Amino acid sequence: MKAVHTVAAGAVAALFSGALYAQSTLDAVKSKGYVQCGVNTGLAGFSQPDSRGVWKGLDVDSCRAVAAAVFGDASKVRYTPLTAQQRFTALQSGEVDILSRNTTWTITRDTSLGLNFVGVTYYDGQGFMVPKKLNVKSARQLNGATICVQPGTTTELNLADYFRANRMSFKPVVIEKLEEVTNAYFSGRCDVFTTDVSGLVSTRGSRAPNPADHVILPEVISKEPLGPVVRHGDDRWFDVVKWSVFAMLEAEEMGLSSKNIDQNLNSANPAIQRFVGATGDFGKMLALDNRWSYNIIKQVGNYGESFEANLTPLGFERGINNLWTKGGLMYAPPVR
Amino acid sequence: MRARAAAVQLALVAAVLFVFWYFASNTAQNLEARKIASGFAFLSREAGFEIGEAPFLAYGAADSYARAILVGLINTFRVALVGIVLATVLGTLLGLARLSRNWLLAKLAAGYVELARNVPLLVQLFFIYAVITENFPGPRDALSPLPGVFLSNRGIAFPLLAPHAAYAWIGAALAAGAVLAWLLARWARRRQALTGQPFPVLSAGAALVLGLPLAVFLAAGAPLALDRPALQGFNFAGGAILTPEFATLLGGLTLYTAAFIAEIVRAGVQAVDRGQFEAAYSLGLPRRSTMRLVILPQALRVIIPPLTSQYLNLTKNSSLAVAIGYPDLVSIANTTMNQTGQAIEGIAIIMAVYLTISLSISALMNWYNRRIALKGARA
Numbered sequence: 001m002k003a004v005h006t007v008a009a010g011a012v013a014a015l016f017s018g019a020l021y022a023q024s025t026l027d028a029v030k031s032k033g034y035v036q037c038g039v040n041t042g043l044a045g046f047s048q049p050d051s052r053g054v055w056k057g058l059d060v061d062s063c064r065a066v067a068a069a070v071f072g073d074a075s076k077v078r079y080t081p082l083t084a085q086q087r088f089t090a091l092q093s094g095e096v097d098i099l100s101r102n103t104t105w106t107i108t109r110d111t112s113l114g115l116n117f118v119g120v121t122y123y124d125g126q127g128f129m130v131p132k133k134l135n136v137k138s139a140r141q142l143n144g145a146t147i148c149v150q151p152g153t154t155t156e157l158n159l160a161d162y163f164r165a166n167r168m169s170f171k172p173v174v175i176e177k178l179e180e181v182t183n184a185y186f187s188g189r190c191d192v193f194t195t196d197v198s199g200l201v202s203t204r205g206s207r208a209p210n211p212a213d214h215v216i217l218p219e220v221i222s223k224e225p226l227g228p229v230v231r232h233g234d235d236r237w238f239d240v241v242k243w244s245v246f247a248m249l250e251a252e253e254m255g256l257s258s259k260n261i262d263q264n265l266n267s268a269n270p271a272i273q274r275f276v277g278a279t280g281d282f283g284k285m286l287a288l289d290n291r292w293s294y295n296i297i298k299q300v301g302n303y304g305e306s307f308e309a310n311l312t313p314l315g316f317e318r319g320i321n322n323l324w325t326k327g328g329l330m331y332a333p334p335v336r
Numbered sequence: 337m338r339a340r341a342a343a344v345q346l347a348l349v350a351a352v353l354f355v356f357w358y359f360a361s362n363t364a365q366n367l368e369a370r371k372i373a374s375g376f377a378f379l380s381r382e383a384g385f386e387i388g389e390a391p392f393l394a395y396g397a398a399d400s401y402a403r404a405i406l407v408g409l410i411n412t413f414r415v416a417l418v419g420i421v422l423a424t425v426l427g428t429l430l431g432l433a434r435l436s437r438n439w440l441l442a443k444l445a446a447g448y449v450e451l452a453r454n455v456p457l458l459v460q461l462f463f464i465y466a467v468i469t470e471n472f473p474g475p476r477d478a479l480s481p482l483p484g485v486f487l488s489n490r491g492i493a494f495p496l497l498a499p500h501a502a503y504a505w506i507g508a509a510l511a512a513g514a515v516l517a518w519l520l521a522r523w524a525r526r527r528q529a530l531t532g533q534p535f536p537v538l539s540a541g542a543a544l545v546l547g548l549p550l551a552v553f554l555a556a557g558a559p560l561a562l563d564r565p566a567l568q569g570f571n572f573a574g575g576a577i578l579t580p581e582f583a584t585l586l587g588g589l590t591l592y593t594a595a596f597i598a599e600i601v602r603a604g605v606q607a608v609d610r611g612q613f614e615a616a617y618s619l620g621l622p623r624r625s626t627m628r629l630v631i632l633p634q635a636l637r638v639i640i641p642p643l644t645s646q647y648l649n650l651t652k653n654s655s656l657a658v659a660i661g662y663p664d665l666v667s668i669a670n671t672t673m674n675q676t677g678q679a680i681e682g683i684a685i686i687m688a689v690y691l692t693i694s695l696s697i698s699a700l701m702n703w704y705n706r707r708i709a710l711k712g713a714r715a
Contacts, residue, residue, distance in 0.1 A: 092372060092677075113677035114372035134570075144569040151667065152674030157384045160397035171571065172386045173581070174671070175661035184661070188468040188489050189580065191570045232371050297488060306367045 023238035025097055025230070026070070026287060032322055034076045036094035037063035041081040043199060044206035045311045046102050046122075055079050059100040062121055062228045063308040064299070065244040066098060069292040074299035083176050086154040088113050091231060098241055099229040101251050102196065104154045105285050114232040118242040121227045121303075123320045123329050125220035127197040129204060134191060139219040143168040148190035150174070150183050155195050158222040173180065182207050196224045198316065205314040240286055247293040249332035251302035253323055258301040261294060275335055282335065292336065303330065338665065350676065363680065379405075380677045385671060401672050408668030409464045409689060411548050415582065416651040416693075419589040424643075425648060426590060427597025434602050452595035458656055459699060461588040467661045468580040475571055482565040486572060491579040493565035502556035506549045513548040517541035581623040581662035585654065593650045597643065604639035605631070644701035648694050655690075665689055 016072075029035055039047035039059055045058040046280040060079070061191040068074040080096050091099040102124075109133075130136045139162070149156050151174045154264055163170050175192050177179040182203050185193035193200070197220060204211045228245060230238050251257070254272060256264060264272050276294045282291030298308065307318065322328025379402040386397050390407045391414065422597045433445035452460075467488045473479065478488035484495040497503070519541075524535035553559075565575030608631050616626040657664035666686055673682035 085670050088674065088677055092370065092679075098407045108675075109677070111371075112373040114367075114370040140572075144573075146570055146571060151385075151671040156386075156671070157675070160384055160386045163386075164397055164596075170386065171390045173661050173665065174388060174663060176658060176670075178645050180659070180661075184469060187466075187469040233369070 002058070003089040010130045011142055025234050026240055029070060029097055029237075033071070034078050035063055035067045035070065035098060036080060037066075037077050038082045038087055038090050038099040038101055039063070040078045040101045041083055043102060043178065044202045045314045045316065046198070047079075047081075047100070048206075055309060058306055058310050059102060059228075061248075061300050062100045062241075062245055065248055065296045065305060066241055068295040068299045069240060069244045069247070069286075069288055072289055072295045074295075083152075083178075084150045085176055088115065091115060091229060094231075097230070097237070102199065102226045103229055104196075104224045104311065105227055105299040106154060109229075111275060114202070115229050116238050118228050118230060118238060119245050119332075120225040120329075122198060122225075124196040124198045124224035124226050126194060126215040126222040126224060127220050128153055128199055129185075129193045129200045129214050130191060130217065131188075131189060133211050136215075136217065138209070138237050139217050139221065140166065140168075142170065142192060144170065146173060146189070147192040147194055148173050148185040149173065149194050150178065150181055151176055153195070154222070156223065159194055163220045178203075184196065196226070198226075198311075202314055236287060243282075243286060243335070244292075244296060245333065246332040247275075247296050248300065248303040248306065249323070249330055250335045251293070251297045252304040252330075253332070256297055256302060257305055258298055261297045263293060264296075280336075367680075372404075373676070374681070375678075376681055378672075378678055378681070382627040383459050383674075383675075384673070384678050385675070387510065389663055401676070404520075404668050405665065405685065408663060408665040409491060411657075411667040412651075412654055412664055412689075413468045415589065415657070415662070416654050417587050419586055419593065419654070420647050422586070422590040423597055425644070426594035427646075428601050430598035431601025431605070434598060435605060441444065443486050449595045449598050453599075457588055457592045457653055458659060460592060461584055461656055461660055462678060464587050465580065465584040468584060475567060478567070478572075484562065484567060484575070484638060488572075489580065490571055491577045491583060493560040493575055493577045494625075495564045498557075498561040498563040500559040500561065502552065502559055505556070509548040509552040510545065513545040516548075517544045520544065527616050529710070579658070579662075581660055584660050585657050585662045585664075588656075589650050589653055593646055596646050597651075600642045600646065601635075604635035607638045608634045610648055633708060637705075637710065640701060640705045640708065644698060644705075647701065651693055651697065652690060 039055065039057075043057070043059075044047045045057055047059045048053060050056050055077075060077075062134070063077045063079075064074040067076045070076075080090060082090050082096075082099070082101055083205075087099055087101050087103065088109070090096050097114075099123075102122070103117075104124075105120065109115055110117055128139050128142065130142075136142065144162075147159065147170050149159055149172055152182070156172070156174070159170070159172070170192075173181075173184055175184055182193065184190055186208060188264070195203070197216065201215050204214050208214055228241055230241050252262075254275065256272065256275065261276065265276055265278065267273060267276075270279070274282065277290040277292070278281055281290065283292045286292065301309070304318075304323075307316075307321065318326075318328060320329045322330060324331040364374065380400050382398055383401045384397050384406040386405070387395055387404060387407050389411060392410055393403070393407055395403060395407045416538075430445050430449060433441050434449070436442045436445075436528075472487055472489040475486075475488045475490050478486040478490075480486050486493040498656075520540060521537050524537045528534055563574050565572040565577065568574075612630055612634065613626060616630040621629065654664055655666040658667045658670065669682045669686050673679045
């Protein structure tokens with residue numbers, strides 16, 4: 001019901017909001033004093049509150065980076081947990097400033113939903129998880145299976161595409177909340193759970209009664225580039241979020257981390273001098289403090305640090321999410 | 337005076353229309369400014385997602401959004417119609433049980449009513465769903481209480497009669513029997529009015545309605561081939577299956593609404609004055625005729641209006657299906673909204689459909705209410 005509630009609220013917001021959007025998001029964020037960030041309701045490694053109620057994860061770090069860039073304080077973020085179905089309406093209606101919720105970049109979302117994807121923070125693909133006792137070795141053996149899937153996702157569409165392309169049939173069990181849909185899978189209501197491989201690894205590691213009882217099949221059936229999203233038509237805010245994300249990648253490439261950035265404040269390297277704000281006006285160009293990128297790295301860390309802190313403990317490999325210099329796809333335009 | 341009243345009303349209507357116009361144009365402007373697509377053109381586009389249950393209307397991922405939404409609508413109707421029938425039967429039995437002179441029966445019914453109507457429906461749904469999916473075994477170790485019937489966490493698989501040419505004739509015989517029974521009842525009523533002679537309409541009618549199809553069935557050589565479900569790969573194939581999602585939603589709606597209907601029925605029967613029973617008995621009417629001719633018509637006048645509200649509630653509550661994954665109208669419309677990003681159109685469709693369903697149920701029940709209301713009384 002919460003889904004309907006948020007969607008209805010979004011529709012109502014669209015009815016009333018006139019003047020609200022004349023103001024740029026950056027000004028609005030600065031004047032309210034925090035970034036409102038839409039995150040997953042609980043996906044370990046990407047966005048999940050820890051035992052003390054502090055949100056942690058790769059997606060959370062994107063929002064913290066923006067807060068560090070805007071306010072010089074990474075903690076000035078408020079989180080709105082959103083289901084897959086609520087997320088776009090929440091962003092469209094202005095309920096959140098950034099949607100950082102393992103969301104796949106597609107042409108439909110980038111155009112007809114009135115959104116802009118700022119970049120990719122995790123290159124993913126869709127996979128299948130099955131209980132080991134079913135003895136399934138390949139997704140091609142899944143004909144006739146019952147499959148648990150979340151609605152309103154690219155996953156739901158790819159799944160139908162894959163089975164159509166391979167002339168197989170399946171029975172979907174479509175449940176909105178991640179917790180409920182994984183419960184349905186672990187209780188045996190479904191033979192298969194499908195989502196992005198990152199989600200499968202995270203779910204298996206954090207929710208399975210016994211992780212060793214479940215296997216992830218080798219087939220990866222789609223491209224799922226995940227990244228933060230902002231509203232269409234607000235280029236200044238788009239720039240701020242985009243470069244906050246890029247700064248984390250650029251820092252890793254330069255070898256700057258939260259541990260060594262203070263020692264590098266007086267570095268002779270001109271690229272590092274520009275990055276920490278000692279020279280150049282990049283902060284002003286973004287209408288931010290000149291130490292915006294220093295603050296991000298000092299308080300949040302570079303991309304590799306965030307990955308190691310959040311995803312490595314769950315068994316994730318860097319793989320294609322390594323830097324381009326190390327054989328991966330992570331490549332940020334130069335900060336200069 | 338009248339002119340002024342008319343002017344005030346006209347101004348009010350104009351103000352309401354203006355507010356609507358303002359909202360509509362402001363919305364269109366905002367959507368345009370944010371480059372969000374609008375309009376209903378998306379309905380004819382390919383939906384691209386599968387639906388777990390699509391009875392009566394074949395559906396595949398290659399079909400349009402409009403067809404997907406229609407499947408959702410059929411699923412809503414299916415659960416609401418069966419739910420209304422079951423809740424009415426169960427509610428009536430419970431209501432009468434509360435009035436029973438049997439102390440245990442009355443207290444049990446009272447306890448049930450208090451429990452069922454005071455626990456939120458959503459909680460009941462989660463509870464039933466968990467009981468089904470957590471307790472029943474997987475399809476490979478399914479329980480088989482009767483031959484051909486399998487209980488598992490995929491639902492209840494049961495055999496269906498395999499299609500046979502004679503079944504169409506049996507259906508026709510059933511219809512013919514019903515028409516004949518109706519004509520018989522009319523004739524019997526007229527004869528009783530003219531001569532005072534009663535005719536055993538009930539037993540004769542039942543003989544017609546049941547006997548004709550049975551005769552055809554036997555004449556066709558009693559075809560009883562069954563299409564039995566069998567485990568094939570991951571799931572049961574053949575026969576029919578009642579999914580846990582449908583069973584949960586139907587069970588939840590029935591048990592919850594029946595508690596309210598029980599109270600309505602009890603109130604209706606208690607609203608009939610004791611003197612009515614005594615008057616009927618003193619006229620020499622037997623007990624069954626007293627109930628049918630004197631008490632029930634009066635009780636129904638009290639029962640029907642609140643019962644209508646319960647039917648509407650049940651239908652609208654079926655939208656809680658979203659929580660447990662039954663593909664009803666709201667669930668499909670939600671998915672559609674999310675895939676297309678057109679929330680306003682999706683919400684408009686949901687509202688229009690529920691409004692239409694609710695107004696239809698209301699109209700039907702109001703018509704019935706007028707039929708049974710006291711003639712000459714204000715309706």
